[in-house]
Amino acid sequence: MPQSVDARAEKKPSRIQLRNRRKILEAALDVFSQHGFRGATLDQIAEAAGLSKPNMLYYFDNKEAIHVELLSALMAEWLAPLEVMDPDGEPLEELLGYIRRKMQMSRTYPRESRLFANEIIQGAPRIGPDLNQRLKPLFDEKCALIRIWMQAGKLTPMDPGHLIFSIWAITQHYADFEAQVQVLMPDSAVAWDTAMQHVETMFRTLLSAE
Structure with a gap:
């Protein structure tokens, strides 16, 4: 029996299609984090991905669709460190653990952080609903x-x-x-080690009730 239109539409993407989507999103992350949404172009993203522009548009309708997908995935990553703060844990250590996780994210995902910052600076035109529906309830809960x-x-x-x-x-x-x-601290390994120690010491001193 021939497949229905719905069945064909639900067909899983091939490995090549998944690989190309990953390449596009990885390239777009670089371009958006450097140039912001307004400064980035589809031509820049396609060139960075090593794909033709028409080929890239097979996977995403436009620049905004790529940006929204990146932001949606980023929001889940950004919420995770706050979500795991344990109400039954020791309060100071729970907050310091959150701070350590945030520092590690900044070290590991600087492009993602800049992508998010650029979106917020522009007034959150594409991620506004996520801020209201996903971040705000979690923020209120943890406060x-x-x-x-x-x-x-x-x-x-x-x-x-x-x-x-x-x-x-x-x-x-x-x-x-x-x-x-x-520029100010060229030895990045030392800079990160001292940053982690400094930030933890600062918040430990601030928050310690004793």
């Missing part, structure tokens, strides 16, 4: 948890929301301003 810990005397009292903002600002600085950090 409530941190407030409980503070009220129990386990952390220094302060505004939980602004504490999280401060963690983001400091940890993501090392990714978003990577070029500046590399």
Whole structure:
């Protein structure tokens, strides 16, 4: 019996198709993180991916479709370190663990961090719904948890929301301003080791209730 249109549409992509999609997204990540959404072009992405522009448009309808797919995957990665903060854990260590994870993400995924920063600076035109539907509930949940810990005397009292903002600002600085950090501290291995120690010591001192 011939396959229905729906069955054909649901056919899994081939290995070549999956490989080409990965190449496009990897190339787009480089281009978007360097030039932002407005400055990036399909020609730049196609050249970086080693594909013709018509071939690339077989996989994605336009530049925005590529950007949205990258941002959607990035949002899941960005939320994960906050999601694993354990309400039953030791409060100071849970927050310091979150800070370590954020620092490691900045070290491992600087392009992704810059992609996200560029989107937010532009007013979040493509990721706005994700901020409202995915980030905001998680942010509120973790702020409530941190407030409980503070009220129990386990952390220094302060505004939980602004504490999280401060963690983001400091940890993501090392990714978003990577070029500046590399000029000022050329030995990147030493710079990262001292950064990890400095940031942890700073927040441990700030948050310790004793």
